[in-house]
Amino acid sequence: MPPSRLSFQLEAQASDSRARAATFQTLHGVIKSPLFMPVGTQATVKAQLPEALEAAGSQILLANTYHLLLRPGPEVFRKMGGIHRFMKWPGSVLTDSGGYQIFSLPHSRSMTEAGAVFQSYVDGQRILLSPELSIQTQMAIGSDIMMVLDQCIPSTADEKAARAALQVTQRWAVRSLAAREESPQSMFAIVQGALYPQLRRESAEGLMQMPFDGFAIGGLAVGEAKQEREDVCELTAALLPADRPRYLMGVGTPLDVLEAVHRGVDMFDCIIPTQVAKRGSCFTSRGIVELRRSVYKFADEPLDPMCSCPVCAKYSRAYLHHLTKTQEPLGWQLMGQHNIHFYHELMREIRQSILEDRFLKLYQEKRQ
RNA sequence: GGGUAGAUGCCCGAGUGGCUAAAGGGGGCAGACUGUAAAUCUGCUGGCUAACGCCUACGCUGGUUCGAAUCCAGCUCUGCCCA
DSSP states (O other): OOOOTTOOEEEEEOSSSSOEEEEEEETTEEEEESEEEEBOTTSSOTTOOHHHHHHHTOOEEEEEHHHHHHTTOHHHHHHHTSHHHHHTOOSEEEEEOSHHHHHHOTTEEEEOSSOEEEEOTTTOOEEEEOHHHHHHHHHHHTOSEEEOOOOOOOTTOOHHHHHHHHHHHHHHHHHHHHHHTTOOOEEEEEEOOTTOHHHHHHHHHHHTTSOOSEEEEOSOSSSOOHHHHHHHHHHHHHHSOTTSOEEETTOOSHHHHHHHHHTTOOEEEESHHHHHHTTTEEEETTEEEETTSGGGTTOOSBSOTTOOSHHHHHOBHHHHHHHHHTTOHHHHHHHHHHHHHHHHHHHHHHHHHHHTTOHHHHHHHHHO
Protein backbone atom coordinates (compact mmCIF):
# COMPACT_ATOMS: atom_id res chain seq x y z
CA MET A 1 0.00 0.00 0.00
CA PRO A 2 1.36 3.48 -0.86
CA PRO A 3 2.05 5.80 2.04
CA SER A 4 -0.89 7.77 3.34
CA ARG A 5 -1.18 11.21 1.87
CA LEU A 6 -1.68 12.37 5.40
CA SER A 7 1.82 11.37 6.59
CA PHE A 8 0.23 9.73 9.58
CA GLN A 9 2.64 9.60 12.52
CA LEU A 10 1.81 7.53 15.55
CA GLU A 11 3.10 9.43 18.57
CA ALA A 12 2.04 7.25 21.41
CA GLN A 13 0.23 4.00 21.96
CA ALA A 14 -1.24 3.40 25.41
CA SER A 15 0.31 0.35 27.05
CA ASP A 16 -2.92 -0.82 28.69
CA SER A 17 -5.52 0.34 26.17
CA ARG A 18 -5.84 0.58 22.41
CA ALA A 19 -5.91 4.38 22.76
CA ARG A 20 -3.34 6.16 20.65
CA ALA A 21 -2.15 9.66 19.85
CA ALA A 22 -1.00 10.71 16.41
CA THR A 23 -0.34 13.64 14.15
CA PHE A 24 -1.04 13.93 10.48
CA GLN A 25 -0.76 16.48 7.76
CA THR A 26 -3.62 17.68 5.59
CA LEU A 27 -3.46 20.23 2.79
CA HIS A 28 -4.24 22.86 5.42
CA GLY A 29 -2.06 21.95 8.32
CA VAL A 30 -1.01 19.54 11.00
CA ILE A 31 -3.68 17.71 12.94
CA LYS A 32 -3.31 16.13 16.32
CA SER A 33 -5.44 13.19 17.35
CA PRO A 34 -7.56 11.95 19.00
CA LEU A 35 -9.72 14.77 17.79
CA PHE A 36 -13.27 15.95 17.44
CA MET A 37 -14.65 17.58 14.29
CA PRO A 38 -17.53 20.01 14.75
CA VAL A 39 -20.23 19.44 12.18
CA GLY A 40 -20.60 22.19 9.63
CA THR A 41 -23.06 20.61 7.25
CA GLN A 42 -23.80 23.67 5.14
CA ALA A 43 -20.35 25.23 5.20
CA THR A 44 -21.04 26.66 8.63
CA VAL A 45 -21.00 25.16 12.08
CA LYS A 46 -24.45 26.29 13.08
CA ALA A 47 -24.41 29.58 14.98
CA GLN A 48 -20.61 29.63 15.21
CA LEU A 49 -18.07 32.07 13.83
CA PRO A 50 -14.97 30.44 12.34
CA GLU A 51 -12.79 32.49 14.69
CA ALA A 52 -14.63 31.09 17.69
CA LEU A 53 -14.05 27.56 16.40
CA GLU A 54 -10.40 28.32 15.90
CA ALA A 55 -10.11 29.75 19.40
CA ALA A 56 -11.82 26.68 20.87
CA GLY A 57 -9.24 24.48 19.17
CA SER A 58 -11.13 23.09 16.19
CA GLN A 59 -8.62 21.61 13.77
CA ILE A 60 -10.93 20.19 11.17
CA LEU A 61 -14.59 20.64 10.38
CA LEU A 62 -17.01 18.27 8.73
CA ALA A 63 -19.07 19.54 5.83
CA ASN A 64 -21.66 17.71 3.82
CA THR A 65 -21.46 16.93 0.13
CA TYR A 66 -25.13 16.26 -0.41
CA HIS A 67 -26.35 19.48 1.13
CA LEU A 68 -23.68 21.57 -0.55
CA LEU A 69 -24.34 19.88 -3.88
CA LEU A 70 -27.95 21.04 -3.70
CA ARG A 71 -27.05 24.48 -2.43
CA PRO A 72 -25.01 26.48 -3.29
CA GLY A 73 -23.80 23.86 -5.81
CA PRO A 74 -20.29 22.82 -6.89
CA GLU A 75 -19.94 25.64 -9.39
CA VAL A 76 -20.01 28.17 -6.55
CA PHE A 77 -17.12 26.41 -4.85
CA ARG A 78 -15.18 26.26 -8.10
CA LYS A 79 -15.76 29.95 -8.64
CA MET A 80 -14.97 30.91 -5.04
CA GLY A 81 -11.86 28.77 -4.82
CA GLY A 82 -13.10 26.09 -2.45
CA ILE A 83 -14.80 25.89 0.89
CA HIS A 84 -11.92 27.25 2.97
CA ARG A 85 -11.89 30.54 1.18
CA PHE A 86 -15.67 30.59 0.84
CA MET A 87 -16.40 30.27 4.55
CA LYS A 88 -13.12 31.84 5.72
CA TRP A 89 -12.04 28.76 7.58
CA PRO A 90 -8.25 28.37 7.67
CA GLY A 91 -8.19 24.87 9.15
CA SER A 92 -8.90 21.54 7.57
CA VAL A 93 -12.19 20.25 6.22
CA LEU A 94 -13.52 16.74 5.83
CA THR A 95 -16.51 16.25 3.58
CA ASP A 96 -18.99 13.53 4.21
CA SER A 97 -20.09 11.93 0.97
CA GLY A 98 -23.87 12.02 1.29
CA GLY A 99 -24.01 8.38 2.34
CA TYR A 100 -25.66 9.27 5.62
CA GLN A 101 -28.36 11.19 3.78
CA ILE A 102 -29.26 7.95 1.99
CA PHE A 103 -30.19 6.74 5.44
CA SER A 104 -31.65 9.87 6.99
CA LEU A 105 -33.51 11.86 4.37
CA PRO A 106 -37.22 11.16 3.95
CA HIS A 107 -37.13 11.86 0.24
CA SER A 108 -34.54 9.29 -0.64
CA ARG A 109 -36.16 7.26 -3.34
CA SER A 110 -34.18 4.29 -4.48
CA MET A 111 -30.82 2.65 -4.48
CA THR A 112 -29.25 1.18 -7.56
CA GLU A 113 -25.78 0.05 -8.44
CA ALA A 114 -25.34 3.44 -10.10
CA GLY A 115 -26.01 5.39 -6.92
CA ALA A 116 -28.75 6.75 -4.73
CA VAL A 117 -31.65 8.64 -6.21
CA PHE A 118 -32.92 11.53 -4.13
CA GLN A 119 -35.58 14.10 -4.56
CA SER A 120 -33.99 17.44 -3.84
CA TYR A 121 -35.55 19.27 -0.89
CA VAL A 122 -34.56 22.53 -2.56
CA ASP A 123 -36.36 22.25 -5.85
CA GLY A 124 -37.84 18.76 -5.95
CA GLN A 125 -35.73 17.53 -8.83
CA ARG A 126 -34.50 13.96 -8.91
CA ILE A 127 -30.79 13.63 -8.32
CA LEU A 128 -28.70 10.54 -8.87
CA LEU A 129 -25.94 10.76 -6.31
CA SER A 130 -23.34 8.38 -7.73
CA PRO A 131 -19.92 7.74 -6.20
CA GLU A 132 -18.44 9.75 -9.06
CA LEU A 133 -20.76 12.72 -8.53
CA SER A 134 -20.02 12.65 -4.81
CA ILE A 135 -16.27 12.70 -5.39
CA GLN A 136 -16.48 15.32 -8.14
CA THR A 137 -18.50 17.48 -5.78
CA GLN A 138 -16.05 16.95 -2.95
CA MET A 139 -13.22 17.92 -5.29
CA ALA A 140 -15.08 21.11 -6.17
CA ILE A 141 -15.69 21.82 -2.50
CA GLY A 142 -11.97 21.33 -2.01
CA SER A 143 -12.00 19.44 1.26
CA ASP A 144 -8.83 18.02 2.73
CA ILE A 145 -10.38 14.63 3.31
CA MET A 146 -13.08 13.16 1.10
CA MET A 147 -15.31 10.28 2.13
CA VAL A 148 -16.39 7.58 -0.28
CA LEU A 149 -20.10 7.34 -0.91
CA ASP A 150 -21.35 4.50 1.22
CA GLN A 151 -24.67 2.88 1.81
CA CYS A 152 -25.57 3.57 5.41
CA ILE A 153 -28.34 1.36 6.74
CA PRO A 154 -29.97 1.01 10.15
CA SER A 155 -27.70 -0.99 12.45
CA THR A 156 -30.62 -3.28 13.13
CA ALA A 157 -30.76 -4.37 9.48
CA ASP A 158 -30.82 -8.09 8.84
CA GLU A 159 -27.75 -9.88 7.60
CA LYS A 160 -28.85 -10.07 4.01
CA ALA A 161 -29.47 -6.34 3.77
CA ALA A 162 -26.27 -5.56 5.66
CA ARG A 163 -24.22 -7.75 3.33
CA ALA A 164 -25.75 -6.15 0.27
CA ALA A 165 -25.04 -2.68 1.63
CA LEU A 166 -21.43 -3.38 2.41
CA GLN A 167 -20.86 -4.98 -0.97
CA VAL A 168 -22.30 -1.96 -2.74
CA THR A 169 -20.17 0.26 -0.53
CA GLN A 170 -17.14 -1.79 -1.53
CA ARG A 171 -17.78 -1.39 -5.24
CA TRP A 172 -18.51 2.29 -4.79
CA ALA A 173 -15.17 2.63 -2.98
CA VAL A 174 -13.36 1.36 -6.06
CA ARG A 175 -15.22 3.83 -8.24
CA SER A 176 -14.58 6.67 -5.81
CA LEU A 177 -10.83 6.10 -5.87
CA ALA A 178 -10.87 6.10 -9.64
CA ALA A 179 -12.93 9.30 -9.69
CA ARG A 180 -10.33 11.17 -7.63
CA GLU A 181 -7.92 11.16 -10.59
CA GLU A 182 -5.06 13.59 -9.94
CA SER A 183 -6.56 15.39 -6.96
CA PRO A 184 -4.19 15.74 -3.99
CA GLN A 185 -7.12 15.41 -1.59
CA SER A 186 -7.10 12.47 0.78
CA MET A 187 -9.83 9.86 0.77
CA PHE A 188 -11.25 7.62 3.47
CA ALA A 189 -13.20 4.40 2.96
CA ILE A 190 -16.10 3.43 5.21
CA VAL A 191 -16.51 0.05 6.84
CA GLN A 192 -20.10 -1.15 7.00
CA GLY A 193 -21.64 -4.46 8.09
CA ALA A 194 -24.19 -3.48 10.72
CA LEU A 195 -23.76 -5.55 13.89
CA TYR A 196 -22.40 -8.68 12.23
CA PRO A 197 -18.74 -9.30 13.14
CA GLN A 198 -18.14 -11.40 10.06
CA LEU A 199 -19.53 -8.70 7.80
CA ARG A 200 -17.46 -6.01 9.50
CA ARG A 201 -14.40 -8.17 8.92
CA GLU A 202 -15.31 -8.76 5.30
CA SER A 203 -15.89 -5.07 4.75
CA ALA A 204 -12.67 -3.95 6.45
CA GLU A 205 -10.52 -6.53 4.70
CA GLY A 206 -11.91 -5.67 1.32
CA LEU A 207 -11.40 -1.94 1.75
CA MET A 208 -7.90 -2.35 3.16
CA GLN A 209 -6.81 -3.80 -0.16
CA MET A 210 -7.20 -0.35 -1.62
CA PRO A 211 -4.94 2.68 -1.10
CA PHE A 212 -7.15 4.77 1.17
CA ASP A 213 -5.59 7.40 3.40
CA GLY A 214 -7.76 6.49 6.34
CA PHE A 215 -10.67 4.29 7.31
CA ALA A 216 -13.97 5.11 8.87
CA ILE A 217 -16.36 3.00 10.85
CA GLY A 218 -19.83 3.77 9.56
CA GLY A 219 -23.28 2.56 10.36
CA LEU A 220 -23.11 3.03 14.11
CA ALA A 221 -25.21 5.20 16.40
CA VAL A 222 -28.11 4.47 14.09
CA GLY A 223 -30.35 2.40 16.31
CA GLU A 224 -28.19 -0.09 18.21
CA ALA A 225 -27.61 -0.34 21.96
CA LYS A 226 -24.55 1.28 23.51
CA GLN A 227 -22.91 -2.05 24.27
CA GLU A 228 -23.43 -3.28 20.71
CA ARG A 229 -21.94 -0.08 19.39
CA GLU A 230 -18.88 -0.46 21.55
CA ASP A 231 -18.40 -4.09 20.65
CA VAL A 232 -18.61 -3.44 16.93
CA CYS A 233 -16.37 -0.42 17.28
CA GLU A 234 -13.76 -2.44 19.14
CA LEU A 235 -13.85 -5.29 16.70
CA THR A 236 -13.69 -3.07 13.64
CA ALA A 237 -11.00 -0.71 14.90
CA ALA A 238 -8.79 -3.69 15.65
CA LEU A 239 -9.05 -4.83 12.04
CA LEU A 240 -7.92 -1.52 10.59
CA PRO A 241 -4.31 -0.71 9.71
CA ALA A 242 -2.29 0.90 12.47
CA ASP A 243 -0.69 3.43 10.14
CA ARG A 244 -3.88 5.14 9.03
CA PRO A 245 -6.37 7.35 10.89
CA ARG A 246 -9.48 5.62 12.16
CA TYR A 247 -12.65 7.65 12.16
CA LEU A 248 -15.87 6.67 13.93
CA MET A 249 -18.55 8.49 12.00
CA GLY A 250 -21.26 10.43 13.76
CA VAL A 251 -20.29 9.49 17.30
CA GLY A 252 -21.12 10.74 19.79
CA THR A 253 -21.65 11.78 23.37
CA PRO A 254 -18.53 12.60 25.40
CA LEU A 255 -18.76 9.16 26.96
CA ASP A 256 -19.14 7.47 23.56
CA VAL A 257 -16.01 9.25 22.39
CA LEU A 258 -14.08 8.19 25.45
CA GLU A 259 -15.13 4.57 24.95
CA ALA A 260 -14.14 4.65 21.30
CA VAL A 261 -10.71 6.18 21.96
CA HIS A 262 -10.13 3.31 24.37
CA ARG A 263 -10.89 0.98 21.46
CA GLY A 264 -8.41 2.62 19.11
CA VAL A 265 -10.37 5.34 17.30
CA ASP A 266 -8.69 8.64 16.37
CA MET A 267 -11.37 10.85 14.87
CA PHE A 268 -14.95 11.77 15.69
CA ASP A 269 -17.71 14.05 14.58
CA CYS A 270 -21.13 14.61 16.00
CA ILE A 271 -23.94 17.10 15.85
CA ILE A 272 -24.64 16.73 19.55
CA PRO A 273 -22.70 19.71 20.94
CA THR A 274 -24.23 22.16 18.48
CA GLN A 275 -27.64 20.52 18.30
CA VAL A 276 -28.34 20.34 22.01
CA ALA A 277 -27.00 23.88 22.50
CA LYS A 278 -29.99 25.08 20.54
CA ARG A 279 -32.20 23.67 23.29
CA GLY A 280 -30.11 24.88 26.16
CA SER A 281 -28.25 21.68 27.05
CA CYS A 282 -24.64 22.15 28.03
CA PHE A 283 -21.84 19.76 28.89
CA THR A 284 -19.93 20.70 32.00
CA SER A 285 -17.37 19.24 34.37
CA ARG A 286 -20.30 18.41 36.64
CA GLY A 287 -22.44 16.75 33.99
CA ILE A 288 -25.13 18.05 31.68
CA VAL A 289 -26.75 21.34 32.64
CA GLU A 290 -30.16 22.03 31.13
CA LEU A 291 -30.24 25.79 31.01
CA ARG A 292 -33.89 25.94 30.03
CA ARG A 293 -34.74 24.96 33.61
CA SER A 294 -36.26 27.70 35.71
CA VAL A 295 -33.91 26.88 38.57
CA TYR A 296 -31.27 28.91 36.72
CA LYS A 297 -33.41 32.03 36.51
CA PHE A 298 -31.42 33.82 39.20
CA ALA A 299 -28.18 31.83 38.90
CA ASP A 300 -25.52 34.51 38.90
CA GLU A 301 -22.63 32.14 38.33
CA PRO A 302 -20.73 30.77 35.35
CA LEU A 303 -22.08 27.79 33.45
CA ASP A 304 -19.04 25.76 34.46
CA PRO A 305 -16.58 27.29 36.90
CA MET A 306 -13.98 24.73 35.79
CA CYS A 307 -14.26 25.71 32.13
CA SER A 308 -11.79 28.03 30.41
CA CYS A 309 -14.02 29.01 27.51
CA PRO A 310 -14.92 32.66 26.84
CA VAL A 311 -18.59 32.02 27.57
CA CYS A 312 -17.91 30.69 31.05
CA ALA A 313 -15.49 33.53 31.67
CA LYS A 314 -18.10 36.15 30.97
CA TYR A 315 -21.74 35.11 31.17
CA SER A 316 -23.98 33.89 33.95
CA ARG A 317 -26.26 30.88 33.92
CA ALA A 318 -29.14 33.29 34.45
CA TYR A 319 -28.33 35.12 31.22
CA LEU A 320 -27.91 31.91 29.24
CA HIS A 321 -31.18 30.66 30.74
CA HIS A 322 -32.89 33.84 29.61
CA LEU A 323 -31.46 33.55 26.09
CA THR A 324 -32.65 29.94 25.87
CA LYS A 325 -36.13 30.75 27.14
CA THR A 326 -36.50 33.56 24.67
CA GLN A 327 -34.97 31.47 21.90
CA GLU A 328 -32.51 34.20 21.14
CA PRO A 329 -29.91 33.13 18.58
CA LEU A 330 -27.15 34.40 20.85
CA GLY A 331 -28.02 31.66 23.33
CA TRP A 332 -27.52 28.99 20.71
CA GLN A 333 -24.28 30.64 19.70
CA LEU A 334 -22.84 30.94 23.21
CA MET A 335 -23.88 27.51 24.38
CA GLY A 336 -22.66 25.94 21.15
CA GLN A 337 -19.35 27.68 21.63
CA HIS A 338 -19.12 26.32 25.14
CA ASN A 339 -20.06 22.78 24.09
CA ILE A 340 -17.54 22.71 21.27
CA HIS A 341 -14.91 23.97 23.66
CA PHE A 342 -15.92 21.22 26.06
CA TYR A 343 -15.44 18.54 23.41
CA HIS A 344 -12.08 19.89 22.34
CA GLU A 345 -10.94 20.18 25.92
CA LEU A 346 -11.96 16.57 26.48
CA MET A 347 -9.93 15.52 23.43
CA ARG A 348 -6.90 17.51 24.59
CA GLU A 349 -7.15 15.90 28.00
CA ILE A 350 -7.43 12.47 26.43
CA ARG A 351 -4.53 13.11 24.08
CA GLN A 352 -2.30 14.38 26.85
CA SER A 353 -3.06 11.36 28.96
CA ILE A 354 -2.13 9.05 26.09
CA LEU A 355 1.14 10.89 25.53
CA GLU A 356 1.91 10.39 29.22
CA ASP A 357 0.60 6.82 29.13
CA ARG A 358 -2.05 7.33 31.76
CA PHE A 359 -5.10 7.13 29.53
CA LEU A 360 -6.62 4.12 31.23
CA LYS A 361 -6.68 5.91 34.55
CA LEU A 362 -8.39 8.92 32.99
CA TYR A 363 -10.81 6.61 31.21
CA GLN A 364 -11.79 4.93 34.45
CA GLU A 365 -12.23 8.25 36.24
CA LYS A 366 -14.36 9.72 33.47
CA ARG A 367 -16.60 6.69 33.25
CA GLN A 368 -17.74 7.03 36.83
C1' G B 1 -76.56 58.32 34.44
C1' G B 2 -78.14 55.37 29.72
C1' G B 3 -76.80 51.62 26.23
C1' U B 4 -73.81 47.62 24.84
C1' A B 5 -70.12 43.59 24.98
C1' G B 6 -67.82 40.63 28.30
C1' A B 7 -65.99 37.93 33.11
C1' U B 8 -63.59 30.14 31.83
C1' G B 9 -58.02 26.47 35.01
C1' C B 10 -50.92 30.03 36.24
C1' C B 11 -51.87 33.27 31.36
C1' C B 12 -54.47 33.71 26.57
C1' G B 13 -58.64 31.41 24.72
C1' A B 14 -62.69 27.60 22.76
C1' G B 15 -67.10 25.70 24.60
C1' U B 16 -73.12 27.73 24.92
C1' G B 17 -78.12 22.15 28.96
C1' G B 18 -75.73 15.66 29.99
C1' C B 19 -70.22 12.60 25.93
C1' U B 20 -66.70 18.66 30.66
C1' A B 21 -61.60 18.32 35.25
C1' A B 22 -63.43 21.51 30.63
C1' A B 23 -60.63 21.98 23.09
C1' G B 24 -56.28 24.69 21.43
C1' G B 25 -52.09 27.79 22.48
C1' G B 26 -48.58 29.83 25.99
C1' G B 27 -46.08 29.02 30.50
C1' G B 28 -44.27 25.14 33.82
C1' C B 29 -42.27 20.09 34.57
C1' A B 30 -39.95 15.78 32.44
C1' G B 31 -37.74 13.21 28.30
C1' A B 32 -35.61 12.55 23.32
C1' C B 33 -31.92 14.24 19.86
C1' U B 34 -25.18 10.66 17.88
C1' G B 35 -21.61 11.12 9.33
C1' U B 36 -28.10 18.01 11.25
C1' A B 37 -33.69 19.35 5.53
C1' A B 38 -36.85 21.32 9.25
C1' A B 39 -35.08 26.64 16.87
C1' U B 40 -37.86 19.75 16.13
C1' C B 41 -40.43 15.70 18.51
C1' U B 42 -42.87 13.02 22.87
C1' G B 43 -45.25 12.75 27.69
C1' C B 44 -47.35 15.22 32.12
C1' U B 45 -49.58 19.80 33.95
C1' G B 46 -56.70 21.65 39.72
C1' G B 47 -56.12 19.11 44.90
C1' C B 48 -55.64 14.46 47.85
C1' U B 49 -54.38 9.05 46.60
C1' A B 50 -50.24 3.44 45.12
C1' A B 51 -54.99 2.76 42.88
C1' C B 52 -60.58 2.51 42.87
C1' G B 53 -62.19 7.04 44.08
C1' C B 54 -63.30 11.53 46.62
C1' C B 55 -63.15 16.87 46.77
C1' U B 56 -62.90 21.68 44.48
C1' A B 57 -63.58 24.54 39.77
C1' C B 58 -65.95 28.34 34.45
C1' G B 59 -66.97 36.63 38.48
C1' C B 60 -70.67 36.58 43.11
C1' U B 61 -75.63 35.20 45.12
C1' G B 62 -79.98 32.90 44.26
C1' G B 63 -83.30 30.30 40.84
C1' U B 64 -85.11 26.82 36.69
C1' U B 65 -83.91 21.55 35.65
C1' C B 66 -83.33 14.60 36.89
C1' G B 67 -78.76 17.35 35.36
C1' A B 68 -75.95 24.15 34.58
C1' A B 69 -69.52 26.83 32.49
C1' U B 70 -73.81 26.68 29.26
C1' C B 71 -80.87 28.94 30.69
C1' C B 72 -83.22 33.00 34.18
C1' A B 73 -82.86 37.11 37.97
C1' G B 74 -80.13 40.39 40.91
C1' C B 75 -75.37 42.07 42.15
C1' U B 76 -69.91 43.15 41.39
C1' C B 77 -66.13 44.31 38.09
C1' U B 78 -64.03 45.41 33.02
C1' G B 79 -64.02 47.22 27.77
C1' C B 80 -66.55 50.24 24.20
C1' C B 81 -70.42 53.90 22.73
C1' C B 82 -73.80 57.95 24.13
C1' A B 83 -74.76 61.95 27.72
